[in-house]
Amino acid sequence: MLKDKPSDLERLIHESLEQLGWTTDAAKIADRVRRLNIGLPLEDEFSIICGWLGQCALIHKLDQQQYPISSKNPFQIPDLLANFNVHGVGNTTVLIEVKSCKKNVLSLRPDYVSKLKAYGELLGLPVLIAWRKFGIWSLVHLDIFSKANTxxxxxxxxxxxxxxxxxxxxxxxxxxxxxxxxxxxxRKEELLETIKTDDRNQENWKVIIDDVYFTNGDCRELRDLSPIAQQLFYSWDLATTESHSNSHIVIHNTINEEYGMFAHMALTKLLSFHTQKDQIHWRHYFQNDATISNISDFRNGVEENLKAGIVKYIFDIEPATMPIFLNNNV
Structure with a gap:
């Protein structure tokens, strides 16, 4: 059962029936509607990431019901159509097929590849493959795939x-x-209880939070970071330690090893922090993106932290091989 009725429940039921078949039992339909509603399909996650990163003007799913039936032989309709405002290139529209594969190699059948290419050629648009592996997204042109044995x-x-x-x-x-x-x-206000153990005493204190501050790589205290700059700390894996004095207990949450991460990976952690849930309801944000709007200036927050000495490097990454459709637009 769904606790809150989705605004597009009828579409979800219809999509579930199309995926499972019109003769399937009610339990399977209910489970599929529930799964669609919480946004398990990968294309929902990828679409939200595209919009959040800032260069996407439009992205939407493509209806994959096609006719005549014979058109299924030459054509495979991709999952998404997207338009991007690309720096130095301009307005660029592409087709995107979304994949998830935990193996180290993503493998596509020859007929599947030829059908995707045929659809792209029909519309005059490049076909890209979005691949998520262990929470990391890549987006590549279909021509990057190389022919193996089959x-x-x-x-x-x-x-x-x-x-x-x-x-x-x-x-x-x-x-x-x-x-x-x-x-x-x-700040320690009152000692409520002392519990004696074999090797030490455990104290239960009534406390009041009297200070919150940030530090950079030089351990310098910072108190004037903007809200979006502060958000970065909630997307990192921080090590926690404590220091004690007669009057205070201070909890330190710090970076204890140097590592790089992609900006798109931060969105999942930020949404988990704000919702206090491990599973992200991606589809929810198509109707209500207030939370995402509050963290929409993520790049500005990273750049502010670079100036403050909190971030060490920022890398804008170019592909090793630039696809022709981008070269032709320059």
């Missing part, structure tokens, strides 16, 4: 090297400084 294959390494996530979507990579972090100070 199928067309792409390794994860080549997908990252040739990814258009930066060029088309505005994705980038950044590295936080070690020792950067957020610190919360608790």
């Amino acid at each position: 199928n067309f294959n792409l390794s994860f390494n080549d997908a990252i090297r040739n990814s258009l996530m930066g060029k088309l979507l505005g994705d980038f990579s950044y590295t936080p400084q070690i020792n950067s972090g957020i610190h919360i100070s608790f």
